[in-house]
Amino acid sequence: MIEIESVTKAYGGVRVLDDVSLTIPTGGITSLIGANGAGKSTLLSVAARLLPADSGRVRVDGMDVATTPGPVLARRLAVLRQENAMSVRLTVRELVAFGRFPHSGGRLTREDHRLVDEAMAWFELGPLADRHLDQLSGGQRQRAYVAMVMCQGTDHVLLDEPLNNLDMRHAVQMMRMLRGMADELGRTVVLVVHDVNVASCYSDRIVAMREGQLVAEGPTDELMTPELLRKVFDVEVEVHELAGRRIGVPWS
């Protein structure tokens, strides 16, 4: 469970997060949606202690992220940012193995190796294990990063736009894998997504933000309404039911 209590964050006088309070329950996929600049990524970064909050606090399983020692928290919560340009040249296996660092401190045990292999298999990276990241396509690379985060073995996984740079096929594949992580492995997955239909089709809960404030949160079905989407995105959106899923169509 992630508890966010009146978190505020400002950059040079502009409030990017304005008194946000939110509880993300254990299990399932929660999607953060909102227009560009709504504060989704900032909220995710604060929750993952990549950014310090100006005020308020975030607790993960009751531990304050600002004061809990890094290694302790890293065994409970894993995070992947949008940009992951690295100055070092790694193979897929080396990257994924870094996910075990909070547990092994850099010295991999037999069990760690098994978990690395498992994470690579989960994301279908087996054949690419010994390739360098710069020899992969954007989609394969993205999968490798997510595999590293999964390999960290944390109950909470926070991902900022994991579908960035992925084509339709790979986006669907990625969402299915994340779905599997939530359903089969019981992880709590929190995503920043910019496509509301991805959020609608794959997540259990939606958190909608606008201008640094929380607009609404709740089960996906309740939030996928024309009224709410208009409020969040400032665009008229029709919501249609297709094959049991709610699909928003903005071009009406």
Next chain:
Amino acid sequence: MAAVLTAPERAVRRRRTLAVLGVVTLAVVAAFLTVDVTGSWDYALQQRGRRLAAMAVVAVAVAVSTVLFQTVTNNRILTPEIMGFDRLFVLIQTVGVFLLGASTVTTADPRLRFAVEVVVLIGFGAVLYRSLFGRTERDVYVLVLLGVVLGSTFTSLTLLVSRLIDPNEFLTLQDLLFASFGSVDRQLLALSAVVVVLVTAGVWRLLPRLDVVALGRDTAVGLGVEHRRVVNRALLAVAVLVAVATALVGPITFLGLLVANLARQLLGTHRHAWVLPGAALLALLALAGGQLVLEQVFGFNSSLSVVVTFVGGIVFIALLIREPRQ
């Protein structure tokens, strides 16, 4: 594109590369000690041994400081010298000669000179790094900019002061400014060796965390590394190592950049436990080999830094061309 090697194959190759590097370095060191000895072997070995020891101390200091600096700045082109250490060293010497006179500077107790130089350089480095780092991600650009500006300022000041110096004294000054392994004081050498060993040993415990820091701040924090603390410690180590090496033999630019990148290229890894020994061996190889070439081929009619930069530069460019993505 190179063939894809599996992880165990890579490990074997890495071990072999490091072993070959060790053997080659040993051979060059042996050649440096024994080639062309005329007269007393005892005397020759003692003299050359001392120079070799100075080279080893500098090699380790330069290699470790450059690799760490590149890791914490997430950059493979910057070296600690960008911060203007060598130019500050030149400025200290110039101002010293100007204020005190060449004879006072050259005849002063070498320990006193060394202490003054080290204290000024470490103080400069510590203040600069600590005030700059740990605030935001973008700091590295500020750091580079400030380094370039300060470096040029030091150079301008040096020029100004050297215009005011008596021409005869200026010649003495020039001798002080070339990296030289010939005239290193024995006690200073021992002291430097102790400092370098202690700092390197202290850094050794940080290595697994530094491997993670090399992935970038956010990833490192996500993996539970206390980023700021590790970076601060590494930078303090860098400041001390650079200061000691520069004060001991004078400015050696480019060597660090060369050996850090060559070590990564040759060993095919970024893990510090491999790169640091590799870079240190390469640095010793370059210094001892360069000195050998300098003495045997050019008959001392050049300087060590010229030889190292020229040969190293060619090797470096060749490697860059061979592997485009690096």
